[in-house]
Amino acid sequence: MVIDGLEVSEGDSAPIDHVGILLERIAQGEQRAFARLYDMLSGRVFGLILRVLVDRSQSEEVLQEVFLEIWQSASRFAPNKGQGRSWVLTIAHRRAVDRVRASQASSDRDVRVGFRDLDVAHDSVAEQVELRVEGRKVAGALSTLPEAQREALTLAYYGGYSQSEIAALVGVPLGTIKTRMRDGLSRLRTEMGVTT
Known part of the structure; x- marks a missing residue:
């Protein structure tokens, strides 16, 4: 060609x-x-x-x-x-x-x-402390997730990528990324004690 x-x-x-x-x-x-x-x-x-x-x-x-x-x-x-x-x-x-x-x-x-x-x-000091504590909680909860779920969520929420873009970057089907994100978010809610 x-x-x-x-x-x-x-x-x-x-x-x-x-x-x-x-x-x-x-x-x-x-x-x-x-x-x-x-x-x-x-x-x-x-x-x-x-x-x-x-x-x-x-x-x-x-x-x-x-x-x-x-x-x-x-x-x-x-x-x-x-x-x-x-x-x-x-x-x-x-x-x-x-x-x-x-x-x-x-x-x-x-x-x-x-x-x-x-x-x-x-009171910016109190606000900064609260943000850091919350950030540590999220980071701790993320670290408990399986690598594939953590990667998908990190790319989406910290990297700003769409699910389609993540699928292309990671090299897996879009449906797999959607499942990883759904399951990862569910585990994060449980880990952080969030009730829906």
């Missing part, structure tokens, strides 16, 4: 990673491969970013950042560690989450300044 003038063999061993092939060509500075990758994935990448950010104009900015990063760092793609599409979507998700965190940090700073200016007494 030929992809953009590049002969690729179609063996029975593994499916062809078209995105991975394009990334390897982008790493060599091929602009045509970059344009093809953009045409192939920009809609999917934009949808992922928009789902995280909700704001369309910010999503468009992040989309540009993602493809700039792909152009600059395509040489870091390691085909032996995963599929090209997953690598691109991971970059997009990370960039979108970073933007959310930056926006949240800015908003938090504004709120803190507002509270400081109001000169309202606030």
Whole structure:
């Protein structure tokens, strides 16, 4: 089979990673491969970013950042560690989450300044202690879960990945991820003494 003038063999061993092939060509500075990758994935990448950010104009900015990063760092793609599409979507998700965190940090700073200016007494020490205690409880409860359940929940709640993305990253069927998350959440509730 030929992809953009590049002969690729179609063996029975593994499916062809078209995105991975394009990334390897982008790493060599091929602009045509970059344009093809953009045409192939920009809609999917934009949808992922928009789902995280909700704001369309910010999503468009992040989309540009993602493809700039792909152009600059395509040489870091390691085909032996995963599929090209997953690598691109991971970059997009990370960039979108970073933007959310930056926006949240800015908003938090504004709120803190507002509270400081109001000169309202606030027991931040007690709040920090409570958050740390709760965090330790969750971490302790997570550590009791089987590795597969812990991994799925950590990727979802700390990494911000969807169930479909987790299935792609871990390399298992979507139904398996759903089961792991459901069972893991059930065990966490029991472990933390949460009654429903």
